[in-house]
Amino acid sequence: MIFVAVGTQFPFDRLIRCVDEWAQEHGAAVHAQIAGGEYVPQHANWDRFMTTDAFNDQLNAAELIISHAGMGNIITALEQNKPIIVMNRQHKLGEHRNDHQADGLAWMSKLPGVYTATQCSEMQALLSRKHELVASGQHDLSRRSQLVDFIDQAIRA
């Protein structure tokens, strides 16, 4: 099963339509969280918004996560050891209030287990070889420990 999530702030019809059409063509099982999108999936199961528990259930059941290029879903996928494909929202298409998701795409693609797409064609190309997409295994938390130690000192200062 593939779990698609676009976050709670804005819709992302371009991504939902892209994955839904691919899933219809290939008979793939998909659950989509679509926020306030106008496009309603024709093939995938969907929710607009989900509770923490429902979200975690879908996440655990999925073998692949697809998401807007948001940090929350990327961190969650890394922690759950699931491969994730992210597609960036574009400011010029009205998908976000700026282009920070495009700015982040290059370094996101360097994270192990994170795959990136800008266009639907790239997303569908990745989906067509989804069995080759693998999770990160273990991710490096040394930079996080350094930051937390510094914050701890700053709090005590």
Added chain:
Amino acid sequence: MSTSTPRKIFAISSPGGHWIQLTRLCKELETQHQMIYAMPDKRFKPKQGQKVYSVIDVSADDKWKLIPCALQVCWILLKERPDAIMSTGAAPGAVAVMLGKLFRIRTIWVDSIANVQQISRAGRLVKAHADVFLTQWPHLSEDERILHKGSVL
């Protein structure tokens, strides 16, 4: 981490990626300090033992909500009297940092790792006011004012 006197920390952010980053940073701090959280998502279910206040969401698109959000944060600060305030953004965190300055509470801003090219808009607003201002990107650090000391990933 050192193990001296625990402090009371108020940690606040927007829902979604900001919140995921905040909670990952606070996970270890929870073992040393008393953490109080605030976040604007009614669907969120706190973990057992986690104290999470719900506040009104505010973003660059609905600035008028800054006022009710500020009143809520003000009330939480007066009630809880934290020793420090910490935020990963965005607007609700900026509100808390400004109020922290007013109440002379130590404030720590960690700009979101999602802001790769430049400091976030909320971050730029509070840069001059936070006691400690951190970026998660080495290339965005600026001498004493914007520090880079690590990142959530």
